[in-house]
Amino acid sequence: MKKWKIFYLLVPILFLCGFTSPKQDLKITYLGNCSYLYESARSKVVVDPFGTEYGNYFYLPSNDTKQNIIKGNAPFDKVNLLLITHIHGDHFNAKLTEKFLLNNRKAKMICPQQVYMQMRDSCKSFAHIKSQIISPDLAMNGSKKINANGVPITVIRMQHGTNRSLVGIDYSNYTNYEKTEDFGYVIHFGKKTVFHQGDGCLKINGKALNKIDCPIDIAYLGFFDWDSASLNIVKNKLKAKSVIFMHGTKPAKELELDSFKKIAPQLIFFKSELESKIFK
Helix, strand or coil, X not given: CCXXXXXXXXXXXXXXXXXXXXXXXXXXXXXXXXEEEEECCCCEEEECCCCCCCXXXXXXXXXXXXXXXXXXXXXXXXXXXXXXXXXXXXXXXXXXXXXXXXXXXXXXXXXCHHHHHHHHHHCCCHHXXXXXXXXXXXXXXXXXXEEECCEEEEEEEXXXXXXXXXXXXXXXXXXXXXXXXXXXXEEEECCEEEEECCCECHHHCHHHHCCCCCCCCEEEECXXXXXXXXXXXXXXXXXXXEEEECCCECCCHHHHCHHHHHHHHHCECCCCCCCEEEEC
8 A cells, every 4th residue: 555545544533532631630639738749731830839837727648649749759859840839838948949940950940939049048958949949039010921841830929818908008018927028920831821829819800801812711819719700700890710628727617708608609619639630
């Protein structure tokens, strides 16, 4: 049989087997608190996996999971990118992050300046991992587009959740808690786009959310957003197709709130560590 005839016979078979285009599904695995592993055909991204504080109140990733991430054991082998939203101890630990970067030399990390400076000042091997860290210096509501290890990211500086809006209040009058630098991340995985805001309260971050210039497929409601007002922002402003609940408390006190019960049917819940869901 002539070569060209063989080629045309094989094309339909290759198409049916999925060889003509990369798989577009996104697999999301829950690790605890605000921490997730994202797996696409070309990349693996982990957010906030090394929290060690406030475990009596929040569901943190287990020690076994943290060690598997550091050692690069499956499913955490070949992680392209580590994202840290902010410096608080239920999201970040400098020593564990240092170990991860030392053991995963090809991985990059994006983090706020506060995280960068704590690592610079406390990590003995900082000189060896400095080149792996990307830390844009962003003013409030500022944003920056970054391509890190082939993963397109939009980084947005957001106001950390608090009980008041900081609009019109001088920075010198912020509390130390309010001075926390929180990064929201718009992460592009082929045809799937995820928005993870860390502890950025959606209701007081309208200017920051205006920096999102693309449709969002998957978004979150976290600790400061357990109400219909925040869900409306995610659904109507961000146009998110799927909304995941994160940053739950022990013993899930949010489930007792009438305001939360109203929105719960519209949320996706991960109920156990390392539970995964496929988003097609």
